[in-house]
Amino acid sequence: MAILTVSIDEAGYEEKQPVIHRIEFTLHKGEWIGIIGPNGAGKSTTIKALLGVLEYVKGVINKQEQCRYAYIPEKPIFYEHLTLWEHLDLLASINNMDDEILINRANTYLEAFKMNKVKHEMPVTFSKGMQQKVMIIQALLLQPDFYIVDEPFIGLDPSAIKMFLTVMEQERKRDAGILMSTHVLDTAEKICDRFLLISEGTKVAEGTLQQLQSTIRIGNASLLECFHAMAEGR
Numbered sequence: 167m168a169i170l171t172v173s174i175d176e177a178g179y180e181e182k183q184p185v186i187h188r189i190e191f192t193l194h195k196g197e198w199i200g201i202i203g204p205n206g207a208g209k210s211t212t213i214k215a216l217l218g219v220l221e222y223v224k225g226v227i228n229k230q231e232q233c234r235y236a237y238i239p240e241k242p243i244f245y246e247h248l249t250l251w252e253h254l255d256l257l258a259s260i261n262n263m264d265d266e267i268l269i270n271r272a273n274t275y276l277e278a279f280k281m282n283k284v285k286h287e288m289p290v291t292f293s294k295g296m297q298q299k300v301m302i303i304q305a306l307l308l309q310p311d312f313y314i315v316d317e318p319f320i321g322l323d324p325s326a327i328k329m330f331l332t333v334m335e336q337e338r339k340r341d342a343g344i345l346m347s348t349h350v351l352d353t354a355e356k357i358c359d360r361f362l363l364i365s366e367g368t369k370v371a372e373g374t375l376q377q378l379q380s381t382i383r384i385g386n387a388s389l390l391e392c393f394h395a396m397a398e399g400r
């Protein structure tokens with residue numbers, strides 16, 4: 167079932183200078199879509215359009231009614247004077263979450279990401295990877311219908327990446343959708359159901375790895391090879 171349907175004619179940081187054009191796709195329940203493309207292609211701008219924080223968007227973005235989503239940004243943002251636990255507590259109270267659910271979920275994910283020991287410290291003092299873990303834990307706390315994730319792999323250590331993949335796989339089994347932009351193509355190739363390839367602000371291809379392979383007519387091409395042939399070879 168479709169949970170997010172996107173049909174952007176054009177969008178950008180000001181109306182007279184759109185930076186993305188004709189970006190269309192649908193995210194379904196339990197589906198993991200990877201948004202890939204070169205630097206400056208328009209991946210983050212597409213995500214900003216979905217989040218409703220872009221100055222100019224012409225088109226239609228339809229989220230299924232009552233669907234909730236969580237956004238995991240590439241650059242974490244925190245309240246300066248709140249501890250990690252206070253961030254989780256605040257998020258839970260904004261979302262009317264029972265204390266018992268908060269405590270259970272928070273402790274599970276703090277443990278999983280090895281952040282239990284620092285839960286009463288301020289995230290603004292954490293390393294980049296630790297801050298990213300906090301953003302991931304906050305998103306998981308909500309158990310949303312879908313996730314929007316901007317480049318999760320840069321900054322996390324190998325065991326945190328493994329844990330991130332494990333918990334997202336659990337979320338997918340719960341039928342959550344995942345829309346994730348990344349440059350880490352060998353990992354994306356293993357986990358994503360489908361790919362959206364963006365280049366120079368527009369969608370140049372969409373499909374499973376097999377579909378991308380048949381478009382470039384190389385049966386066993388890796389995602390990286392598809393990327394080179396379709397985005398960089400243009």
Ligand SMILES: Nc1ncnc2c1ncn2[C@@H]1O[C@H](COP(=O)(O)OP(=O)(O)OP(=O)(O)O)[C@@H](O)[C@H]1O
Pocket residue numbers: 179185203204205206207208209210211212
């Ligand atoms: N805040 C901004 N104001 C104006 N233009 C911007 C802004 N942020 C990005 N752009 C422009 O929009 C275009 C797309 O950038 P975007 O950040 O979406 O690319 P990206 O695919 O996410 O790249 P990367 O892989 O480097 O993160 C680029 O030409 C960029 O210069």
